[in-house]
Amino acid sequence: xxxxxxxxxxxxxxxxxxxxxxxxxxxxxxxxxxxxxxxxxxxxxxxxxxxxxxxxxxxxxxxxxxxxxxxxxxxxxxxxxxxxxxxxxxxxxxxxxxxxxxxxxxxxx
Amino acid sequence: xxxxxxxxxxxxxxxxxxxxxxxxxxxxxxxxxxxxxxxxxxxxxxxxxxxxxxxxxxxxxxxxxxxxxxxxxxxxxxxxxxxxxxxxxxxxxxxxxxxxxxxxxxxxxxxxxxxx
Numbered sequence: 298x299x300x301x302x303x304x305x306x307x308x309x310x311x312x313x314x315x316x317x318x319x320x321x322x323x324x325x326x327x328x329x330x331x332x333x334x335x336x337x338x339x340x341x342x343x344x345x346x347x348x349x350x351x352x353x354x355x356x357x358x359x360x361x362x363x364x365x366x367x368x369x370x371x372x373x374x375x376x377x378x379x380x381x382x383x384x385x386x387x388x389x390x391x392x393x394x395x396x397x398x399x400x401x402x403x404x405x406x
Numbered sequence: 407x408x409x410x411x412x413x414x415x416x417x418x419x420x421x422x423x424x425x426x427x428x429x430x431x432x433x434x435x436x437x438x439x440x441x442x443x444x445x446x447x448x449x450x451x452x453x454x455x456x457x458x459x460x461x462x463x464x465x466x467x468x469x470x471x472x473x474x475x476x477x478x479x480x481x482x483x484x485x486x487x488x489x490x491x492x493x494x495x496x497x498x499x500x501x502x503x504x505x506x507x508x509x510x511x512x513x514x515x516x517x518x519x520x521x522x
Contacts, residue, residue, distance in 0.1 A: 301448075329508060340409070341449070341497065341513040348508045383448050391461055392437060392501055392509045396448030 299324050301386050303397035310374050311405050318369040318400050320358075320384030329387040330367040331394065332358055336380045344369075344382070354378070374404045408432065410514035412498050418520045424486040427517045431479070431500030437461075438475055439511065440483050441497040449497055455481060485519075493521045 300323040310316055322328055332344040345353045347360050347367065358369045367384060381401050385394040411430040419425050431438050437456050441449035452471065454462040457478035466473070470489070475481040485492055495516040501509040 303448075306446075340515055341499075343510045346508060346510070385448075387508075391454060392503075392511075393439065393451050393454050393462055394449075394511060396450070398446070398448050 299386060299388050299395050301384050301395055301397035303382075303384055303400045305400045306398070307401045307403065309403040309405065312376055313373050316369075316371045316374045316378070316402065316404075318382050318384075318402065320367045320369065320397060322365050322367060322384075322386050324365075324386055324388055326388065328360070328362075328367075330358070330360060331385045331387065332356070332367075332369050333383045333385055333396075334380050335383070341383070374402075376404045376406060378402060379404045410498055410500055410512055412496075412514035412517055414517055415515060416518050416520075418522065419488055420522050421490055422487040424484065425488055425519060426482055426484045427496050427498075427519075429481045429483070429498030429514060431481070431498070432512055435500035435502055435512070436478070437501045437503065437509070438481050439499040439501075440473055440481070441499065443495045443497055443516070445494070452483070488519075488521045490521050493519055495519070 302321045330347040334344040335341045356371045383399045384397040439454050440452045443449045452466045453473045455475040458475050473483045495518050497516045498514040499511040501511045
């Protein structure tokens, strides 16, 4: 079965603290994984994708095939990082996305 | 460039009524997706179009939901008749190409449907 699990509904940290948003996936093939973000009153938008291996807004994510995980990390959280974060899996070649349940990140001053 | 447009933004109906949502993707985007997002859950794909053809509608409740993308541009999603459990945000997204797993999807603002 193709599934994405984000075990935390809410993650609350103080400004400057490290952040790790967890994502685990279930997929038998070679996965392509993404993190999408939705800031308050904005549209859902791409944050980063596995294939690009880039850092966006200080966030990085590493694919761990052994643990079937794609956790999102940032060493020092900022208040503007407060948002809803979704991990998503693209199976096959159609481009469709399978989303996790989402994690709300709250960065306190 | 203009983003994905959706209308209406909000809709309240009674159960057993009909409702339709409209989506205009980014110009030139071949692929269009409709997702259903129930409160507290992530978006779930209902249907995917490539130009005006259906690629995937495996999770579309076909007894009550229908969608079309005439001329491969705008799309309409219809629910007839609506049930209480259809209360959700309906998101439209588009991407430049299909058959490319790394495609970024661009999302519209969504239509929030409440079924009473």
